[in-house]
Amino acid sequence: xxxxxxxxxKKTLELSDLIREDMEGKEVRVNGxxxxxxxxxxxxxxxxRRRDGxxxxxxxxxxxxxxxxxxxxxxxxxxxxxLKKEERxxxxxxxxxxxxxxLSEPQEPMPVAVSKWKMGASLEARLxxxxxxxxNLRERAKFRIQEGIVRAFREYLQKEGFTEIHxxxxxxxxxxxxxxxxxLEYFHHPAVLAQSPQFYKxxxxxxxxxxxxxxxxxxxxxxxxxxxxxxYTSLDFEMAYIDDFTDICGMETGFLQYMISLLKRDYExxxxxxxxxxxxxxxxxxxxxxQAKKLVxxxxxxxxxxxxxxxxxxxxxxxxxxxxxxxxxFVFVTHxxxxxxxxYAMDDPDDVSVTKSFDLLFRGLEVTTxxxxxxxxxxxxxxxxxxxxSTEGMEDYLSAFRHGMPPHGGLGIGLERMTAQLLGEENxxxxxxxxxxLGRLVP
Amino acid sequence: xxxxxxxxxKKTLELSDLIREDMEGKEVRVNGxxxxxxxxxxxxxxxxRRRDGxxxxxxxxxxxxxxxxxxxxxxxxxxxxxLKKEERxxxxxxxxxxxxxxLSEPQEPMPVAVSKWKMGASLEARLxxxxxxxxNLRERAKFRIQEGIVRAFREYLQKEGFTEIHxxxxxxxxxxxxxxxxxLEYFHHPAVLAQSPQFYKxxxxxxxxxxxxxxxxxxxxxxxxxxxxxxYTSLDFEMAYIDDFTDICGMETGFLQYMISLLKRDYExxxxxxxxxxxxxxxxxxxxxxQAKKLVxxxxxxxxxxxxxxxxxxxxxxxxxxxxxxxxxFVFVTHxxxxxxxxYAMDDPDDVSVTKSFDLLFRGLEVTTxxxxxxxxxxxxxxxxxxxxSTEGMEDYLSAFRHGMPPHGGLGIGLERMTAQLLGEENxxxxxxxxxxLGRLVP
Numbered sequence: 001x002x003x004x005x006x007x008x009x010k011k012t013l014e015l016s017d018l019i020r021e022d023m024e025g026k027e028v029r030v031n032g033x034x035x036x037x038x039x040x041x042x043x044x045x046x047x048x049r050r051r052d053g054x055x056x057x058x059x060x061x062x063x064x065x066x067x068x069x070x071x072x073x074x075x076x077x078x079x080x081x082x083l084k085k086e087e088r089x090x091x092x093x094x095x096x097x098x099x100x101x102x103l104s105e106p107q108e109p110m111p112v113a114v115s116k117w118k119m120g121a122s123l124e125a126r127l128x129x130x131x132x133x134x135x136n137l138r139e140r141a142k143f144r145i146q147e148g149i150v151r152a153f154r155e156y157l158q159k160e161g162f163t164e165i166h167x168x169x170x171x172x173x174x175x176x177x178x179x180x181x182x183x184l185e186y187f188h189h190p191a192v193l194a195q196s197p198q199f200y201k202x203x204x205x206x207x208x209x210x211x212x213x214x215x216x217x218x219x220x221x222x223x224x225x226x227x228x229x230x231x232y233t234s235l236d237f238e239m240a241y242i243d244d245f246t247d248i249c250g251m252e253t254g255f256l257q258y259m260i261s262l263l264k265r266d267y268e269x270x271x272x273x274x275x276x277x278x279x280x281x282x283x284x285x286x287x288x289x290x291q292a293k294k295l296v297x298x299x300x301x302x303x304x305x306x307x308x309x310x311x312x313x314x315x316x317x318x319x320x321x322x323x324x325x326x327x328x329x330f331v332f333v334t335h336x337x338x339x340x341x342x343x344y345a346m347d348d349p350d351d352v353s354v355t356k357s358f359d360l361l362f363r364g365l366e367v368t369t370x371x372x373x374x375x376x377x378x379x380x381x382x383x384x385x386x387x388x389x390s391t392e393g394m395e396d397y398l399s400a401f402r403h404g405m406p407p408h409g410g411l412g413i414g415l416e417r418m419t420a421q422l423l424g425e426e427n428x429x430x431x432x433x434x435x436x437x438l439g440r441l442v443p
Numbered sequence: 444x445x446x447x448x449x450x451x452x453k454k455t456l457e458l459s460d461l462i463r464e465d466m467e468g469k470e471v472r473v474n475g476x477x478x479x480x481x482x483x484x485x486x487x488x489x490x491x492r493r494r495d496g497x498x499x500x501x502x503x504x505x506x507x508x509x510x511x512x513x514x515x516x517x518x519x520x521x522x523x524x525x526l527k528k529e530e531r532x533x534x535x536x537x538x539x540x541x542x543x544x545x546l547s548e549p550q551e552p553m554p555v556a557v558s559k560w561k562m563g564a565s566l567e568a569r570l571x572x573x574x575x576x577x578x579n580l581r582e583r584a585k586f587r588i589q590e591g592i593v594r595a596f597r598e599y600l601q602k603e604g605f606t607e608i609h610x611x612x613x614x615x616x617x618x619x620x621x622x623x624x625x626x627l628e629y630f631h632h633p634a635v636l637a638q639s640p641q642f643y644k645x646x647x648x649x650x651x652x653x654x655x656x657x658x659x660x661x662x663x664x665x666x667x668x669x670x671x672x673x674x675y676t677s678l679d680f681e682m683a684y685i686d687d688f689t690d691i692c693g694m695e696t697g698f699l700q701y702m703i704s705l706l707k708r709d710y711e712x713x714x715x716x717x718x719x720x721x722x723x724x725x726x727x728x729x730x731x732x733x734q735a736k737k738l739v740x741x742x743x744x745x746x747x748x749x750x751x752x753x754x755x756x757x758x759x760x761x762x763x764x765x766x767x768x769x770x771x772x773f774v775f776v777t778h779x780x781x782x783x784x785x786x787y788a789m790d791d792p793d794d795v796s797v798t799k800s801f802d803l804l805f806r807g808l809e810v811t812t813x814x815x816x817x818x819x820x821x822x823x824x825x826x827x828x829x830x831x832x833s834t835e836g837m838e839d840y841l842s843a844f845r846h847g848m849p850p851h852g853g854l855g856i857g858l859e860r861m862t863a864q865l866l867g868e869e870n871x872x873x874x875x876x877x878x879x880x881l882g883r884l885v886p
Contacts (some may be wrong), residue, residue: 002729004775007603007697008690014604031684033649033849051604051652074649074847076683076818103684104818106847131646131843140650147607154597160450161457161494164590166676166858168877169612169659170625170636172884182613184627184636186673187665187881193613193627193636200877203574206476206517207583209494215658216612222630230629233609240519241474241546247451254450286445332447377550396886400574404517404549406476415609434611434643441615441629443839 015052018083019091028095029080030055031103033135034073036115044068046097047090047115048079053269054137056089057081058096066100073115074135076104123427130434130443141270142431146419148267150214152259153235153413160251162210162237167200169193169216173393182220193218196412201238202344202373203400205408212237214415224438226427227312227365229416231436238410245346245356245372248409249286249332252360252368256281256330276423279329279362285322286332289354296321308337310359310366319364334358336371343383346372346409356409362421370411377401458495461526462534471538472523473498474546476578477516479558487511489540490533490558491522496712497580499532500524501539509543516558517578519547566870573877573886584713585874589862591710593657595702596678596856603694605653605680610643612636612659616836625663636661639855644681645787645816646843648851655680657858667881669870670755670808672859674879681853688789688799688815691852692729692775695803695811699724699773719866722772722805728765729775732797739764751780753802753809762807777801779814786826789815789852799852805864813854820844 012031017023032048032055044059057079059068064081071077081097112121112129114136119126126133134140154164170184170191182193197213204211217234242248260278263271271278287295290307296317297304305311310318310333322328335354338347345355357371374380380401384391391398419431429435434443455474460466475491475498487502500522502511507524514520524540555564557578562569569576577583597607613627613634625636640656647654660677685691703721706714714721730738733750739760740747748754753761753776765771778797781790788798800814817823823844827834834841862874872878877886 001769003726004689004692004696004729005726006693006700008686008693012684031849033847051606076847076849078684103850104848107820107845110846129842131649131839132846134647134650143608143651144606150607151601158594163494163587164593165586165876166659168674168879170661170674170879170884182627182629184625186625186879186884187663189884191884204577204876206574207577208586216609218613220630231611231613241453241455241521243451246447249447250449250451253447257449283446283448286447326444375547396574399572402550403553403575404476404519405547406474406519407546433608433647436611436613436629438630441613441632441634 012078015050015055018093023083024085026083028083031078034071034075034077036073054090056094058094064097070102072106073110074106075102077102123429127429127435138274141273142423143433144270145267146431148263149259149415149418152262153255156255156258157212157237162212163208165204165211165213167197167213180220182218195219197236199397201236201410205238205240206400206405209240222438229428229432229435229437233415235413235415238408240406240408242372242407242409245358245409248370248411249358252411253281253284274423281330284330284332285326285328286334288335289333292318292333308340315361315366316364319361329363331361332358333361343387343389344373346374365417365421367417367421368411368413372409375405375407455521458493461536466526467528469526471526474521477514477518477520479516497533499537501537507540513545515549516553517549518545520545566872570872570878581717584716585866586876587713588706588710589874591706592702592861595705596698599698599701600655600680605655606651608647608654608656610640610656623663625661638662640679642840644679644853645851648681648683649843649848652683665881672871672875672878672880676858678856678858681851683849683851685815685850685852688801688852691813691854692801695854696724696727717866724773727773727775728769728771729777731778732776735761735776751783758804758809759807762804772806774804775801776804786830786832787816789817808860808864810860810864811854811856815852818848818850
């Protein structure tokens with residue numbers, strides 16, 4: 001009988017092995033994709049692309065025992081040879097090739113210059129060829145940083161006692177409203193895709209006190225803007241025993257501080273590659289909605305058109321104001337008008353026209369919506385009645401409240417928006433692996 | 444201007460604070476849900492349920508300054524009093540209450556005995572009232588252990604150089620076949636829900652070499668069995684530069700070993716609560732499909748009915764065989780017949796009727812399907828042609844192969860099945876927070 005006892009050890013090395021001081025002059029073996037080729041005649045530089053970085057290898061006619069004509073960009077190879085220090089090469093090393101084994105060959109050359117620093121293709125073109133264009137070093141680096149954001153979210157909250165949950169994405173009814181829902185048939189029953197894990201994460205605060213979820217959410221909004229996607233990844237948390245929404249702001253600030261230090265520690269290469277300037281989250285200004293409107297209206301001489309909502313330009317101006325006045329990249333805008341928040345948002349007893357809620361703006365874009373929720377069943381029913389809403393389809397949600405729920409609140413962070421703002425990307429499609437929008441369902 | 448500088452500090456303590464040696468006799472403050480009440484007349488024991496465990500508190504008439512009549516099961520409270528050692532209480536401590544603040548009150552008593560060790564309700568009834576029944580200590584413990592499995596998956600693979608991705612769940616076409624797909628309308632275009640991240644994770648091996656994803660998958664299968672869900676959480680990985688499928692088995696074995704040690708370390712309380720006997724993954728037998736069939740047929744005298752597939756009873760017998768013969772909880776069954784595997788599975792050149800693939804059985808149930816994939820474009824096209832398949836809707840996938848793909852393979856693990864087998868649950872619905880099946884779309 002054969003037995004599997006663990007991970008198989010390989011003869012091929014990692015970049016972290018190759019850059020060790022004692023490797024100079026040693027025979028090494030490594031694999032990678034031929035990312036680019038600089039052919040100088042008798043000598044050719046093959047740049048290998050690997051998950052951990054790029055490696056310069058040198059193909060020498062008459063020395064390297066391999067057929068150069070079989071090697072093109074996007075040929076996947078295993079190579080061996082002697083490691084040499086070379087200041088001008090990435091990581092200060094290169095491999096003088098003795099042999100090359102071809103693992104897999106492309107049939108066609110790339111339709112875009114994936115190996116170039118900037119591909120020189122439009123966003124639409126890059127998205128159309130996403131499985132290919134993601135091989136570009138800058139493109140893929142964005143999603144390494146995105147991974148870092150998600151890791152930070154989970155690691156930080158896990159340390160704070162949050163339990164990770166997986167709520168269903170297919171449901172019978174919607175958490176809020178019904179206009180923006182994708183509908184489907186579920187074994188002859190009408191069903192919808194979840195536009196948020198809101199109801200589930202709230203109900204779970206009575207089970208685990210603190211819960212988080214990272215998952216897809218679906219919004220059938222007919223917006224075609226730089227800030228909207230119809231499917232995106234939402235970072236959600238919900239926590240019990242809060243005094244008010246400022247507990248949520250505090251927890252988010254803690255996460256942001258942890259995220260920044262984790263990115264600095266583990267994603268330095270990618271930050272450098274993309275020239276990312278990390279923000280500071282040490283001191284995040286917090287300003288009530290109405291005051292924020294007034295401040296920017298006065299400073300920039302812009303009229304207040306809609307007292308109940310912020311338009312994108314107004315968010316940008318608020319971002320600009322707090323950058324100029326306080327050097328802040330983030331700002332909590334609090335006490336949003338009740339009429340613009342969902343029914344479960346807790347009204348402020350001091351002024352019931354506003355809620356105990358907030359948005360977080362990051363460099364002038366809303367990246368988080370959060371707040372305290374109503375936990376009292378009578379209060380919840382009062383609000384539902386006041387809004388003239390039907391409770392149909394909310395039976396389970398309301399049952400949880402009828403049987404007791406802790407004071408609680410939480411937030412949702414749009415992962416693609418957070419990544420875009422961090423990287424200085426203007427379009428949220430840049431930071432979604434395979435975006436879904438009004439006109440895009442592939443690749 | 445107000446500033447948020449980090450997580451807010453609270454006066455209430457955590458269980459880890461309370462059990463410190465130096466806390467005896469100290470005034471403490473803690474919050475929780477009233478999980479159960481034992482009323483002895485002048486004295487009443489309130490057991491508080493918190494995320495970190497349960498705490499015994501003692502309400503004494505005339506001493507505790509609070510109205511006992513306002514306190515019921517599922518009242519959420521903050522309490523303060525003096526901490527005393529008490530051997531018979533959970534964690535060896537209790538709090539003699541001085542005061543109680545009611546945070547939130549239930550309107551109705553629980554419809555099931557959530558505070559009991561075993562609720563004595565049918566699975567259907569428990570699922571119907573899931574937001575309530577999850578408050579039961581045993582029920583919630585299952586999902587803590589499930590969290591541990593997911594953490595282990597990500598932590599282990601991250602250390603092995605895997606990048607976490609988020610692939611879209613709405614798509615234009617299916618990864619494989621079309622029979623089991625949920626269909627929806629996407630802005631007047633026909634769309635489907637992803638039954639697997641298969642194509643995306645494969646394409647991403649050319650970008651990051653190693654990728655993983657934890658996310659929902661959707662299967663419109665009309666099975667109503669103890670082992671099927673129509674929406675479940677899939678743990679997927681895919682890795683490049685493999686020699687063959689045994690690299691994938693090795694990586695999975697490494698993950699399982701890590702998972703077992705992480706659960707032992709961080710989820711001891713829950714394992715004990717549920718009396719879980721952790722399996723060993725030190726040495727996992729690996730047996731070809733045809734041989735496995737033969738072995739159990741011979742040992743148990745059962746006929747081989749279908750030479751191309753394993754039925755559930757056969758899987759159980761294979762599990763039993765390897766437990767009896769080798770003391771093994773896991774077994775890799777390899778070389779599945781080609782006709783039962785998807786087109787992208789790599790055939791074994793030594794016998795093209797079987798594939799370089801495997802399932803992992805855990806205590807007699809398939810919890811993983813994996814294998815090496817075809818990476819050569821001509822090979823892939825040959826297989827597609829041989830099967831008489833259309834390439835419609837696979838343009839992007841095939842384009843990635845035309846432009847070069849590394850040798851690669853991967854697997855998908857059903858999270859709910861893995862959890863169920865670990866906990867000894869017979870029905871996979873027990874280990875899904877809010878299951879979706881043929882008849883269940885709520886809660």
